[in-house]
Amino acid sequence: VTSERVEEDDVQGLVLEGFGRLTAACYQVYEIGDPAAARQWLGRLEPSVATGRRGPTGTAVNVAVTAAGLARLGLPHDIGSAFPQEFQEGMTSPHRSRLLGDEGAAAPENWAWGGPGGPGPDVLLLLYAADVDALSRLADEHLASAVSAGLRHVVTLETGPLSPTEHFGFRDGISQPALAGGRPAPPRDTLRAGELLLGYRNEHGQYTPSPLVEPADDPEGLLAADVRGSGRHDLGRNGTYLVVRQLSQDVQGFWRFVAEQTTDDVDDPEAQVRLAARMVGRWPSGAPLTLSPDRDRRELADANDFAYQADDPYGLRCPLGAHVRRTNPRDSLPPKAGTSASVAVGKRHRLLRRGRSYGPPISREDALEGRGEAGTERGLHFLCLCANLARQFEFVQHTWALNPVFAGLYDDADPLLSGHATTGRTFTVQASPVRRRVTGVPAFVTVRGGAYFFLPGARALRWLASLSGQAPASTPSPATSSPR
């Protein structure tokens, strides 16, 4: 892999790090009321936006904008229409909902925020601090500043204290892609920068289409030149797309279902955890089933060097339909499982996850016994970054997670993510000579809000803040060519 040098100082920090040492975070969603005031606000905000690898210095702020938000900021239509279709459409169009499985109770009409007819979401402020008090001060400060600039507060997505474990009790976020030239990672997880940032070559060796601006519309030369050599300026460079989905988790429902499936008369905690681990593909500690099929082994909590075709082609250790196996199939993809060609295909469908949990944690035992406040809302604010929403996020969700015939399965969609779909409600534990099927898997996860955001580079933020609000004389400029 030849690695291009990433202009880290122009890249918002969330792409480069998860701000792990800033254990408190919240996400504020706003609707733009007064475009001119909003641009001034963005201009004032921009110098404080964390870029590069500064390392956490007490607090961090990142900012992202939806397609509607860009239009409200005054981005001319002809530039906005050069963003990809799925970004322009947004997460809640009927077609997008079908692709993402947002049906029934998870349909956008039922969302707490981001659904049709509701306000915004135009702008997302991601706020990070070292502790709850500092976060509270940071959040108040930004809320006051935004509101005074005519931004209407839509919702604040709070997060719990940063924990490596999600609410079902499993360690999360272990397998992450890395930028080539950045932190050392196995080749399978190392991506060319263009998979995670616009303006760099991707795993096809191409530049993902990016919205371009005529030089006349950037008289101060705020934006970088288009690397394709079009002579235009690149609004996308060093930016990327940020998917936000509020995933409500029914922990009690999850463990009760698992208990029903594993118990005849008496509770069998070991059997419960074993079945749940098969649905996840890792044990609670994070140890992969592929390496330890029979019991959790904490010493393997960080183990990530395994492959499915090589170690477990038929799903006898980690079921074929397990959540982690289908969202990151490693070496098990066509054209030929177990080859470098398979791994190369997989690298075109990776996501950089940056989510955090919200709501109070609850143990399996408490969930099963109904302890804890009834109806307490908890879940995951799922955040992920990718340069191509259709080929990365939507593809992983639709073609892998929600696909009932993924990897030769019969009627098995993702046991964690697909509860609101009408098909694929089976989970199969492969075994020899005969598999075991769990049927009628209910919904454990329900989307409660979400949107597709653009996370611009710092220069792009400055340019957006400098828009005049009158449509500049641009010509449509989708970048569809690419030197190979």
Add this chain to the structure above:
Amino acid sequence: MPHQVATTVCAPVLADRVGHLRDVLAEMGADPAGNDVLPFGALTGVHFARLVLVDDGTPVLVLTLDLDAPERFRLRQLVSLAGPGLDRLLGNCADYPAAGRRSDRERLRYLRGHRAASAVFYLHAMGRTVEQVRDEARLRSRVEDFLDRSYVGLRDRSPTEVRDAVRSYVRGERSLSWAMSAPPRPALHFRLREMAHLVTVPLLLLVLLPAVLPLLLVWLLALRLHERTDAAPEVAPDPGRLRALGDAEDFGPQNAFTSLAAIKPGRFWAVTSAMSVLFADYAARHVFTRGSLGGLTTVHFARFLRLGPGNRMLFTSYYDGSLESYNNDFVDQVAWVLNTVFGQQDGYPRTRWLVLDGAHDEIAFKAFIRGHQVATQVWWSAYPELPAVTVDANARLRAGLSAALTSGQTDAWLRLL
């Protein structure tokens, strides 16, 4: 068992009836299975059906049917079941019998008279009838349920014992006992014809080689010249059109795709297109016949059709999953196939030696596919809930009930379940 036939009817539409025809198509599209015009759900032996109004100057209504042979019988059934509906539909087309002269005979004559031969016809598995697909889906569902019920008793048995248990269950169920024998093969005359084609084409090429070879070299040189010098324009699909196309997709596991593109101008590309059609026809009939299109397992049926006026190529297919995954499969797995069969079309990304580059240019290829896609106003599937990989697995399940299996084959067979 009958083989499968691609029937296409191309009916020129009367210019002043286009709007009315659109209304009829919209009515049908709302309920393809049960609409009053042409209720596809009432027909037997039809795998897939579609209606496309090609309207770029000279409007043509295209009806495609993927049928179990014999075609004559299927068309007769269509006419007798939906005569007045056909009148509503085709009454908007040129040459359709006038109101007073409409009889089933005349309708049949019209359909047969307006058939157009496919240049290439691909199907997932030759010889598998609609009835077989549906029956084997039922078999699969029943066997899965049987294993669920019998799990506790079977889990400690040997693979052979589990298979025997399934076999005795199927044998004992009167409604499934048909599955204990292999499905019949296509008729002898069809198999002989295909075998003759399989052998004759390479033989003919071999005999003509001394004459063909110099021409081929000239063609290769011309190909490289054209590939290097012909313009490969950038296509930027219109967002509104993309939105409308997407709004009709992904309601179930299957989707229908239709595209229309001109062959690049000039004699050279016309000749190359003819060669590509010959190649693709041969490959579809003799190479890609076992449920896989060069590794791709998501396409049920597809065809190319030349459409006048002008040298245009209509392509139709039924595939599983989203267009994004369909395209990714092409780019990642079978780019050379796509280059060979689409490479002569206007706007296709630049190829090298016909098979190289082209679809490997992900961005330009996806833009080409969406850019030339046209709306499919009506389409219908006889088994809309079944992805092609499931249809295949069901057939293997059935085949393994009666075949003699080694222990390795028994293990593989059990992994289907």
